[in-house]
Amino acid sequence: MTPATRHPWLIVLNQAPVVLFLAVLALFGARSAQFLQPDNLVNILIQSSSTAMVAIGMTFVLLTAGVDLSVGSMMFVGAALAGKLALQGYPLLLSILAMILAGLLGGALNALFVTRLRIAPFIVTLATLYLGRGLGLWITQTRAMNLPESFLHLGAGRWLGIPIPLVILGTVLLIAHIVLQHTPFGRQIYATGQDIETARKAGLRTGRILASVYIVSGACAALGGLISLTQLGAVSPTFGAQKEFAAIAAAVLGGTSLFGGRGRVFPGTLLGAVLIQTVENGLVILNADPYLYPLVTSAIIFVAVSLDCLRQRLVERLSRRLIRPV
Amino acid sequence: MKSMTWSLLASLLMLGVGAGCQRSARQAEGAPLTIGVAFETLQTEFWVASIEAFRAEAKARGITLLEAIADGDANRQLEQIKNFISRRVDGIIAVPKDAQTIIPMIRAAHQAQIPMVLYNRPPDPSDAPSITVVADxxxxxxxxxxxxxxxxxxxxxxxxxxxxxxxxxxxxxxxxxxxxxxxxxxxxxxxxxxxxxxxxxxxxxxxxxxxxxxxxxxxxxxxxxxxxxxxxxxxxxxxxxxxxxxxxxxxxxxxxxxxxxxxxxxxxxxxxxxxxxxxDVQFEVVSSIQAILDSRAGKPVAAVIKDPGFVxxxxxxxxxxxxxxxxxxxxxxxx
Missing domain, CATH: 3.40.50.2300 (Response regulator)
Incomplete structure (x- = not known):
């Protein structure tokens, strides 16, 4: 630890997501005893799992200073495809595989345009957002699809006493954390996000790295869609709509920088996703005025981003070299 | 240069007069009418059922229907409605994105003397005259x-x-x-x-x-x-x-x-x-088309036609x- 990173304010600001999360828990817990009941806390975790899953993929992309706006549409296409297959009598496993394949293909399409044609990720994924939504509407014919009970059973199931959505999330989270923090590939993602030119000059195959993160994001979007399907048991034409914003918000709340090179899926992104759901849950429990929901959620995102900005400025100030000795 | 400007202006004038003449001729001959339908979205079953009912009703009455979907984008809807106006349609039916952004579109249609009906979503109060067919x-x-x-x-x-x-x-x-x-x-x-x-x-x-x-x-x-x-x-x-x-x-x-x-x-x-x-989708669709026809015929039309629906x-x-x-x-x- 360098003297700069030992600065007390920096230590506090580095833990901003945790501090914010604990503050929200304390605030709602003080207003309602029901809020901190174990059942409710598990409920919050289950409800966060879909957004958290999509946000894990989004973190990979944000770490390379990119963005993936198509995740909600990828969820929709995958869900529409899975729903169509399930309603035609195909086995549940095949529907799930088709869903994941759709996510992988969507991610690969983004990767192709970003790396081969060098189009800005924002533009590419905006285009695939519309493409995916159109494709999903075409598959569903804008009709709501009520899926077989097997989807709901999957969502309500448990493995070793742990709800299935949390098992899926936990597995992916563990893999993502290990990949990012303990493998050369993870370090290459951070290096690419910090300075792509330097990374390229250092011999990293940045094209492959960028392509991989969009494919990971597509796969995570599909899995997030799967978790949602097991909760809802239905696909509506608005399925996955605006999920990209929730995923970006979760990653940023968890301390991931929009400029790349900084962030962690655990605890960062997970905490961010849980924080958003915790706020919604707390407001419902308190029967808050519906107009307050967007105000409170945006205030929390604003506080988190401001804290991140403060942290960044403090790091810059502490690492500034003195030109003249005092 | 001057003569070129005058030629351009004359051509534009002729085009405008031509379009106007075409429209009056079509009206006089009882040629099929054209109505532009601009939906904000088709993302729920209700909107899909509505547009299908519009297609069926237009077909039954021998009306040509032009369709445009804005996918939730108010600016795109504005462009689509301007496009209808420039094509000199005989009426416009719009499902607005929201109550405010539709007002300039109503004004544009009014200036072009094209009757406009808002389907299922009323606009905010303004000086822009329009007809709304909406469920109560x-x-x-x-x-x-x-x-x-x-x-x-x-x-x-x-x-x-x-x-x-x-x-x-x-x-x-x-x-x-x-x-x-x-x-x-x-x-x-x-x-x-x-x-x-x-x-x-x-x-x-x-x-x-x-x-x-x-x-x-x-x-x-x-x-x-x-x-x-x-x-x-x-x-x-x-x-x-x-x-x-x-x-x-x-x-x-x-x-x-x-x-x-x-x-x-x-x-x-x-x-x-x-x-x-x-x-009552059928009531709302029939009322919307009828309101356009009545407006064009100079008959009085209520500013708001309410669909009472039923439980x-x-x-x-x-x-x-x-x-x-x-x-x-x-x-x-x-x-």
Whole structure:
């Protein structure tokens, strides 16, 4: 630890997501005893799992200073495809595989345009957002699809006493954390996000790295869609709509920088996703005025981003070299 | 240079006169009319059923229909309507993105002397004249929730209640919320609203909200959703807590909705849904086209044509199902 990173304010600001999360828990817990009941806390975790899953993929992309706006549409296409297959009598496993394949293909399409044609990720994924939504509407014919009970059973199931959505999330989270923090590939993602030119000059195959993160994001979007399907048991034409914003918000709340090179899926992104759901849950429990929901959620995102900005400025100030000795 | 400018102006003038002459000639000869239909989105069954009804009605009347979908983008809708105006259509029917952004579009159509009808969504008050065909969201919800309240009052027991509110920026969602609150108000001794969930018309948000509310208030016995398309969210939440029971069975939660879609019809048939307020798609579509024709003929047309809709419930299901737009879709889907 360098003297700069030992600065007390920096230590506090580095833990901003945790501090914010604990503050929200304390605030709602003080207003309602029901809020901190174990059942409710598990409920919050289950409800966060879909957004958290999509946000894990989004973190990979944000770490390379990119963005993936198509995740909600990828969820929709995958869900529409899975729903169509399930309603035609195909086995549940095949529907799930088709869903994941759709996510992988969507991610690969983004990767192709970003790396081969060098189009800005924002533009590419905006285009695939519309493409995916159109494709999903075409598959569903804008009709709501009520899926077989097997989807709901999957969502309500448990493995070793742990709800299935949390098992899926936990597995992916563990893999993502290990990949990012303990493998050369993870370090290459951070290096690419910090300075792509330097990374390229250092011999990293940045094209492959960028392509991989969009494919990971597509796969995570599909899995997030799967978790949602097991909760809802239905696909509506608005399925996955605006999920990209929730995923970006979760990653940023968890301390991931929009400029790349900084962030962690655990605890960062997970905490961010849980924080958003915790706020919604707390407001419902308190029967808050519906107009307050967007105000409170945006205030929390604003506080988190401001804290991140403060942290960044403090790091810059502490690492500034003195030109003249005092 | 000067002569070139004059030639250009003359050409434009001739084009304009030509278009005007074409239009008057078409009117005089009784040639088929062209109506531009600009939908904000097709992302719910209601809008799909509506556009299909427009196609059928236009075909029956020998009208050519031009269609444009804005995919939720108000600017795109403005361009689409300008395009209709430049093509000199005989009338425009629009489902606006919201109550404010449509006002410049109404002004543009008015300046071009093209009658414009707003379908199912009214504009904010302004000096821009238009005709709106809209369901009476407030009254229809009030009637639906009053029916549900009657069912609750018959038991003489306390009914904690929940409402799923739509997008708070949607005037129809607000009308439905107000109708719900006013229907409940006289019965607060037995029906108490313990949870108001803002869904932003999002199924996942609705599902999370219902689960949260059931966690906080396990005694909830009365649920109203501002749109039937959110019913799957309620059903899945009730199933996951083992509280999805048919009418008449112990533990049944009184359920009601608004729209009259295929899911609502199926749930009514199966005996899970108590009532829903049905928007009369056929009435709204016929009234919209008729309003354009009447306007063009110089006949007086009301600024707001209200679709009274109707409440469908277990007591009148058989006789009213034929007028419920979702019933047709549900029957088509059956193997």
């Amino acid at each position: 969201n407030y009254s229809l919800t009030k009637a639906t929730v009053s029916y549900m309240a009657e069912q609750a009052l018959q038991t003489g027991e306390l009914h904690p209640a929940m409402i799923l509110i739509g997008d708070l920026g949607d005037i129809n969602a607000i009308g439905r919320r107000d109708g719900f609150e006013d229907a409940i108000r006289p019965h607060t001794n037995l029906i108490q609203v313990v949870s108001r969930i803002p869904t932003e018309w999002n199924l996942e948000k609705a599902q999370a909200g219902v689960v949260n509310a059931l966690q906080a208030h396990p005694g909830i016995r009365f649920i109203f959703t501002s749109s039937d398309f959110l019913l799957p969210a309620i059903v899945s939440a009730l199933k996951s807590t083992g509280r999805y029971h048919k009418i008449g069975q112990p533990g049944h939660i009184i359920l009601g909705g608004f729209d009259g879609d295929a899911t609502a019809y199926r749930m009514l048939e199966e005996g899970y849904l108590d009532a829903t307020g049905v928007q 469908i419930h277990q007591g009148n299901l058989k006789e009213m199902a034929s007028r419920m737009w979702g019933a047709g879709i549900a029957r088509q889907r059956r193997p």
